[in-house]
Each structure stands twice: as structure tokens, then as C-alpha cells.
Amino acid sequence: MEASQIVRALGALAQEHRLAVFRLLVQAGPRGLPAGVLADALAVPASSMSFHLAQLANAGLVTQKRQSRSIIYAADFAAMNTLMAFMTENCCGGLPCAGDVSCVPSNPVTIPATKDAA
Numbered sequence: 001m002e003a004s005q006i007v008r009a010l011g012a013l014a015q016e017h018r019l020a021v022f023r024l025l026v027q028a029g030p031r032g033l034p035a036g037v038l039a040d041a042l043a044v045p046a047s048s049m050s051f052h053l054a055q056l057a058n059a060g061l062v063t064q065k066r067q068s069r070s071i072i073y074a075a076d077f078a079a080m081n082t083l084m085a086f087m088t089e090n091c092c093g094g095l096p097c098a099g100d101v102s103c104v105p106s107n108p109v110t111i112p113a114t115k116d117a118a
Contacts, residue, residue, distance in 0.1 A: 001082045005060060009083050012059035017044055018052045022061060025075040029105040032063075032074030077105060 001009075013019050020042055025032060039049035053073055056062040060079045064071050 001086060006086055009059045009061055012055045012061060017042060018056055021052055022056060025062060025073060030074055032072040034070040034072055
């Protein structure tokens with residue numbers, strides 16, 4: 001990831017609702033969630049949620065796919081892991097760290113569905 005991409009990703013996460021959305025999408029795992037479910041979970045108007053999701057997608061932090069009439073958003077775990085690796089690259093004085101900082105989704109948390117999830 002280039003410095004400009006890192007800045008764009010950090011800038012997208014530097015907003016309360018976008019950070020909350022991204023954290024929900026990480027919890028949901030690779031299956032992702034529809035925009036309506038995210039808006040309901042965070043009590044954010046649908047138009048605002050669309051704006052926040054567009055910012056996260058523009059920063060390369062989320063993916064989107066159409067499923068019937070819904071758009072399903074999911075965290076881009078590769079992008080998140082790259083961002084985390086960049087942030088922790090020098091955490092051990094430039095030496096390789098003992099632990100791996102990557103996230104591999106295993107058991108996604110189920111977020112209650114709403115009418116938009118169908």
C-alpha cells in the first residue's frame with residue numbers, strides 16, 4: 001500500500017460512524033451486511049449510511065456486491081491487514097515481530113436482519 005492509500009484509509013476511518021460501520025463489517029465476516037442493516041444497527045439515516053459506505057469503499061476498506069435488490073458490503077480483510085501491517089511495521093524497533101498482526105475471519109457474528117436483508 002502506498003502512503004496516499006494509507007492516508008485515504010486512515011482518513012475514512014477517522015469518523016465515528018465510518019469506524020463503527022467498519023467494525024461491524026469486520027465482525028460480520030466475509031458474508032458482509034446490507035446497507036439497511038448497518039443503518040439500522042447504528043441508527044444512521046440511509047442516505048448518510050450510503051455516504052459513509054462510499055467513503056469506505058473509495059478508501060479500499062470495503063467491498064460491495066449486489067444480491068437481489070440489496071448491496072452487500074463486506075470488510076476487505078486484505079486491505080485491513082495491509083493497513084495494520086503498515087501501522088505496526090516498526091513496532092519492534094525495525095526487527096521482525098514475534099506475532100502476526102493479520103486477521104483471518106473465522107466465526108462471523110450474526111447481526112439481526114431487518115426488512116432490507118431479504
